[in-house]
Amino acid sequence: MAELLEDDEVERRIPNGWEYDGDEIIRTYEFDDYLTAAQFVSDVAEIAEEEFHHPEITLRYDEVEVRFTTHDAGGVTEKDVRLADYCDGEY
Numbered sequence: 001m002a003e004l005l006e007d008d009e010v011e012r013r014i015p016n017g018w019e020y021d022g023d024e025i026i027r028t029y030e031f032d033d034y035l036t037a038a039q040f041v042s043d044v045a046e047i048a049e050e051e052f053h054h055p056e057i058t059l060r061y062d063e064v065e066v067r068f069t070t071h072d073a074g075g076v077t078e079k080d081v082r083l084a085d086y087c088d089g090e091y
């Protein structure tokens with residue numbers, strides 16, 4: 001099972017634009033329209049399935065909120081930080 005990262009390591013490792021609330025890392029991506037936002041959700045879902053590590057995603061009219069935590073470990077691990085990078089790459 002993936003090891004939990006210490007708080008200071010999470011803060012240091014998460015990409016710009018991501019926040020850490022102690023249990024999850026969160027980023028809200030902004031879009032010009034709903035369908036572009038929905039396509040981003042689809043792109044993230046594909047990566048999540050490939051990596052078998054799934055975020056909580058909230059799709060709104062012109063933004064998408066992505067939340068990662070590792071349920072099996074009860075907090076943030078290397079997997080979450082890595083997937084955050086992948087999401088930024090799709091944006």
Ligand SMILES: C[C@H](O)[C@H](O)[C@H]1CNC2=NC(N)=NC(=O)C2=N1
Nearest residue numbers: 052053054055069070071072073
């Ligand atoms: C059984 C367990 O749910 C699976 O191993 C995977 C599926 N996707 C997952 N996604 C996330 N975010 N955390 C997990 O611990 C996780 N576990």
